[in-house]
Amino acid sequence: xxxxxxxxxxxxxxxxxxxxxxxxxxxxxxxxxxxxxxxxxxxxxxxxxxxxxxxxxxxxxxxxxxxxxxxxxxxxxxxxxxxxxxxxxxxxxxxxxxxxxxxxxxxxxxxxxxxxxxxxxxxxxxxxxxxxxxxxxxxxxxxxxxxxxxxxxxxxxxxxxxxxxxxxxxxxxxxxxxxxxxxxxxxxxxxxxxxxxxxxxxxxxxxxxxxxxxxxxxxxxxxxxxxxxxxxxxxxxxxxxxxxxxxxxxxxxxxxxxxxxxxxxxxxxxxxxxxxxxxxxxxxxxxxxxxxxxxxxxxxxxxxxxxxxx
Amino acid sequence: xxxxxxxxxxxxxxxxxxxxxxxxxxxxxxxxxxxxxxxxxxxxxxxxxxxxxxxxxxxxxxxxxxxxxxxxxxxxxxxxxxxxxxxxxxxxxxxxxxxxxxxxxxxxxxxxxxxxxxxxxxxxxxxxxxxxxxxxxxxxxxxxxxxxxxxxxxxxxxxxxxxxxxxxxxxxxxxxxxxxxxxxxxxxxxxxxxxxxxxxxxxxxxxxxxxxxxxxxxxxxxxxxxxxxxxxxxxxxxxxxxxxxxxxxxxxxxxxxxxxxxxxxxxxxxxxxxxxxxxxxxxxxxxxxxxxxxxxxxxxxxxxxxxxxx
Numbered sequence: 044x045x046x047x048x049x050x051x052x053x054x055x056x057x058x059x060x061x062x063x064x065x066x067x068x069x070x071x072x073x074x075x076x077x078x079x080x081x082x083x084x085x086x087x088x089x090x091x092x093x094x095x096x097x098x099x100x101x102x103x104x105x106x107x108x109x110x111x112x113x114x115x116x117x118x119x120x121x122x123x124x125x126x127x128x129x130x131x132x133x134x135x136x137x138x139x140x141x142x143x144x145x146x147x148x149x150x151x152x153x154x155x156x157x158x159x160x161x162x163x164x165x166x167x168x169x170x171x172x173x174x175x176x177x178x179x180x181x182x183x184x185x186x187x188x189x190x191x192x193x194x195x196x197x198x199x200x201x202x203x204x205x206x207x208x209x210x211x212x213x214x215x216x217x218x219x220x221x222x223x224x225x226x227x228x229x230x231x232x233x234x235x236x237x238x239x240x241x242x243x244x245x246x247x248x249x250x251x252x253x254x255x256x257x258x259x260x261x262x263x264x265x266x267x268x269x270x271x272x273x274x275x276x277x278x279x280x281x282x283x284x285x286x287x288x289x290x291x292x293x294x295x296x297x298x299x300x301x302x303x304x305x306x307x308x309x310x311x312x313x314x315x316x317x318x319x320x321x322x323x324x325x326x327x328x329x330x331x332x333x334x335x336x337x338x339x340x341x342x343x344x345x346x347x348x349x350x351x352x353x
Numbered sequence: 354x355x356x357x358x359x360x361x362x363x364x365x366x367x368x369x370x371x372x373x374x375x376x377x378x379x380x381x382x383x384x385x386x387x388x389x390x391x392x393x394x395x396x397x398x399x400x401x402x403x404x405x406x407x408x409x410x411x412x413x414x415x416x417x418x419x420x421x422x423x424x425x426x427x428x429x430x431x432x433x434x435x436x437x438x439x440x441x442x443x444x445x446x447x448x449x450x451x452x453x454x455x456x457x458x459x460x461x462x463x464x465x466x467x468x469x470x471x472x473x474x475x476x477x478x479x480x481x482x483x484x485x486x487x488x489x490x491x492x493x494x495x496x497x498x499x500x501x502x503x504x505x506x507x508x509x510x511x512x513x514x515x516x517x518x519x520x521x522x523x524x525x526x527x528x529x530x531x532x533x534x535x536x537x538x539x540x541x542x543x544x545x546x547x548x549x550x551x552x553x554x555x556x557x558x559x560x561x562x563x564x565x566x567x568x569x570x571x572x573x574x575x576x577x578x579x580x581x582x583x584x585x586x587x588x589x590x591x592x593x594x595x596x597x598x599x600x601x602x603x604x605x606x607x608x609x610x611x612x613x614x615x616x617x618x619x620x621x622x623x624x625x626x627x628x629x630x631x632x633x634x635x636x637x638x639x640x641x642x643x644x645x646x647x648x649x650x651x652x653x654x655x656x657x658x659x660x661x662x663x
Binding site for chain 1: 411442479
């Protein structure tokens with residue numbers, strides 16, 4: 044493989060984009076592209092499509108590739124895209140990663156294979172290594188996806204060390220969705236000066252992360268609150284920063300009182316006046332009427348809005 | 354969907370067949386078919402290809418379909434096949450299940466979608482229901498795969514009740530790999546007289562299971578010890594049954610002292626004199642030399658062999 048060349052990295056707030064489904068549960072391509080364009084207009088620096096909040100693992104590789112192609116042809120800059128490409132099956136990860144690079148995506152966000160639990164760092168190293176070697180393209184930028192509460196398969200600091208040493212430039216960073224600031228801080232302290240960009244998995248840690256050398260955040264709530272979250276990123280050195288952070292943290296806390304993924308869809312449906320957004324693929328289910336009423340009422344009371352959506 | 358018609362169900366010992374990989378990690382079709390034919394000659398009543406021990410989730414749908422097609426055209430009776438067809442992605446589960454039915458498989462062993470944790474029974478019901486409705490074929494026999502130590506997503510008794518009530522005849526049974534006999538017993542007591550066939554996920558529970566109304570077992574060790582395990586099934590009402598059970602339990606205990614999946618491959622490689630079998634796909638790794646030596650030495654000391662293999 045040729046060495047990596049210098050290339051502008053994605054920095055700022057990324058939304059792990061929720062995926063709309065039609066009545067027959069097929070991905071709704073047009074609604075998806077529209078939402079992505081709104082997110083980019085509203086402050087997002089990039090889009091981590093096909094993440095946990097995207098119900099990515101509930102879709103086949105071909106369905107995701109169709110959505111990705113539609114985004115790129117639909118005018119969303121490929122350089123701002125960081126699609127999820129990590130699957131349980133090595134061959135699926137390779138296929139999806141190769142296509143993402145071919146389309147010019149700025150990076151890929153890669154889950155470890157997550158079926159087997161208690162696997163060794165050696166096994167995970169081999170997985171990422173095989174994908175990188177098979178794709179074999181100097182444009183590839185891999186962001187490792189650490190989300191132990193869901194995947195149950197952690198990306199350890201030792202694994203990062205080994206991958207970064209072997210593939211500098213290609214292994215470009217991580218999303219840390221552990222919810223454990225001490226882990227995010229440890230990632231930052233150890234790797235931030237080695238071309239490894241750390242993105243906390245929640246805007247709750249955005250300001251702390253930026254002050255410790257992080258590059259932004261990749262956050263669920265970025266789907267519905269991209270403007271104010273991006274304001275923290277743009278103003279993090281200003282006197283207003285802590286106040287802006289307090290505002291987005293307060294909004295986050297309202298949203299996460301109910302199950303996050305159906306909440307994001309219910310909020311988008313409500314504030315965008317488009318009930319089609321509420322639908323989820325099994326095994327996820329929509330919010331109950333009570334949950335929906337709660338989150339909408341509390342957001343309204345807090346002055347929340349989604350400007351120019353719908 | 355048309356009602357299910359009477360059809361002979363799979364009963365006895367099934368092996369969740371290990372999958373051989375070539376040097377480039379592609380599935381080794383010929384070796385796979387050869388091993389499957391050996392298992393059927395050696396006492397297996399059926400083959401649960403594409404299970405946990407098969408590294409099924411480490412393969413793409415297309416790779417599995419190629420293997421399944423090769424088995425059927427290679428002379429393994431489709432009626433004895435119970436391929437794993439449950440994926441995280443609804444559309445993958447539908448595709449794989451539809452093809453299995455089209456090829457005439459006796460049943461399918463279906464994992465729940467396993468990425469999201471803590472999902473509701475309602476969400477899981479919708480998943481299985483969508484697959485059954487979309488396949489829409491009266492020949493479909495679904496065996497639910499309960500393996501909480503790996504999937505982290507349990508199949509509860511309440512979920513079985515609901516599925517069995519809605520799809521009698523199609524929902525045909527379960528593999529219980531919880532390792533918790535009290536759960537297996539509860540499944541048997543509640544559902545065994547309602548056309549729901551329970552298979553413990555280890556031969557350690559084979560005799561207890563048969564005495565409580567079970568239909569056999571689907572067990573990892575069936576890959577290497579099919580003859581003696583099948584002897585317990587065939588002789589479970591005889592005076593020899595407990596002694597036969599003690600023998601297969603002793604063998605199992607030797608094997609499971611080391612990681613199971615690489616152990617099965619190392620044993621097959623050693624006793625079949627075919628080192629190609631040792632290879633695994635990431636994230637799994639082969640046994641260490643010490644582990645391999647330990648399991649082989651202890652099996653030899655116990656008089657273990659794999660007759661007519663290799």
